[in-house]
Structures are given as C-alpha cells and as structure tokens.
Amino acid sequence: MPNTGACPFCALPDCRGAPCPTCQRPRSRLLDSITAPYVYEPHIAWLITRWKYEKQEHLAATAARLMRTASVGPPPYDVVLATPMHWWREFRRGFNQAEALRAALGLAGAGAIARASQPRLVRTRATRGQAGATRNQRHTQLRHAFAVRGCVRDLSVLLIDDVCTTGATANAMVTVLREAGAREVHLWCLARTPTRSPAS
Numbered sequence: 411m412p413n414t415g416a417c418p419f420c421a422l423p424d425c426r427g428a429p430c431p432t433c434q435r436p437r438s439r440l441l442d443s444i445t446a447p448y449v450y451e452p453h454i455a456w457l458i459t460r461w462k463y464e465k466q467e468h469l470a471a472t473a474a475r476l477m478r479t480a481s482v483g484p485p486p487y488d489v490v491l492a493t494p495m496h497w498w499r500e501f502r503r504g505f506n507q508a509e510a511l512r513a514a515l516g517l518a519g520a521g522a523i524a525r526a527s528q529p530r531l532v533r534t535r536a537t538r539g540q541a542g543a544t545r546n547q548r549h550t551q552l553r554h555a556f557a558v559r560g561c562v563r564d565l566s567v568l569l570i571d572d573v574c575t576t577g578a579t580a581n582a583m584v585t586v587l588r589e590a591g592a593r594e595v596h597l598w599c600l601a602r603t604p605t606r607s608p609a610s
C-alpha cells in the first residue's frame with residue numbers, strides 16, 4: 411500500500427503531508443527526513459520475510475524497483491551508506507539486505523566523493539533481534555552499536571534500509587554521523603510501520 415500523506419520528517423502514514431505530532435517538536439527530530447514510499451503491511455511483510463529470512467537475496471531487485479517507481483524519492487545527498495549488520499549476523503544470513511538494496515538501487519557508495527576516500531558506517535556490536543522489544547529496550551541495545559570510518563564532515567548522508575519501524579536503528583546511526591560532523595542525514599527505505607512505536 412503506498413504511503414500517502416506521510417509526515418515529511420518521519421514518514422508516518424496518513425498525516426496529510428504535514429509534520430506528525432512528534433515531529434512538530436523540532437528537538438525530537440534526529441533525521442532530516444525519512445522517505446518510505448510504502449506502508450509496512452502484509453504484502454510488504456511477505457516480500458521482506460522471504461528476502462531476509464528465507465535468504466532470497468534476489469528480492470532486493472524487486473524492493474529496489476518498488477522504490478524507484480514510487481512517486482517520492484530521496485532528497486539530494488553527497489554520500490550513500492547502507493545500514494550495516496554486525497559481521498556475525500551478516501555471515502549467518504549470507505548477505506546484508508540494506509547493502510543489497512543499495513546495490514540494486516544502482517547507488518554508488520558515494521556520490522561526489524572519490525571512491526578511495528569513501529566513508530563507511532560499521533556495526534561494532536551485535537544487538538539482539540528487535541522484534542518484540544520496547545522502544546526503550548531498542549535504544550539501549552543500539553547505543554554505541556555503530557561507528558563511522560572515514561570522513562563525513564559537512565556532507566549530506568543518505569542512509570539505505572529495508573524498513574523503518576520506530577526509527578531507533580536510524581536514530582542510533584544518526585547520532586554517530588552527527589558526532590562525526592555530517593551536515594544532514596536522510597533515510598530512504600522501502601516501507602514504514604504505520605505507528606510511531608508499535609512495540610511499546
């Protein structure tokens with residue numbers, strides 16, 4: 411289902427295109443924007459489950475096609491970073507779905523940045539699966555889980571991920587990117603859950 415009338419900051423559905431109550435408080439906004447063209451409902455959940463948990467990596471191309479053909483796309487950016495997985499989880503799954511999505515979207519790891527100096531985001535700590543965790547538990551698990559390698563100072567960063575739930579993962583990445591000097595941080599993902607915090 412297309413994510414119509416989404417909040418321009420957090421992509422919460424059905425906001426008539428205006429900031430949602432949470433995003434009306436500027437201090438609560440860590441990301442500059444989230445673009446999520448679809449609502450996370452059964453069809454999208456079916457696709458993502460097969461893609462991630464049944465290891466059908468080729469479905470990244472389907473997800474990318476859905477994102478490319480949507481009416482909304484990401485804002486301008488300098489560098490693209492896929493949400494990293496801890497090496498052990500990536501080893502067990504066999505691939506990082508966010509990295510597969512970035513590649514399927516045809517986005518180079520860096521726009522105006524020379525490949526040799528391309529920054530990276532790494533996951534320094536494994537966090538437990540977040541299904542069923544409350545919002546506070548997610549934040550606690552994710553704190554200090556990410557680190558920036560290379561320079562993002564004064565750059566506009568576009569993060570790529572498959573789905574945005576509470577935004578806890580994105581917010582943890584934004585924190586380290588801001589500390590490293592990123593000027594703007596945007597997130598482009600396939601789908602957004604329809605509630606701010608479904609697990610809390």
Ligand SMILES: [Zn+2]
Pocket residue numbers: 417418419420421422429430431432433
């Ligand atoms: Zn919002």
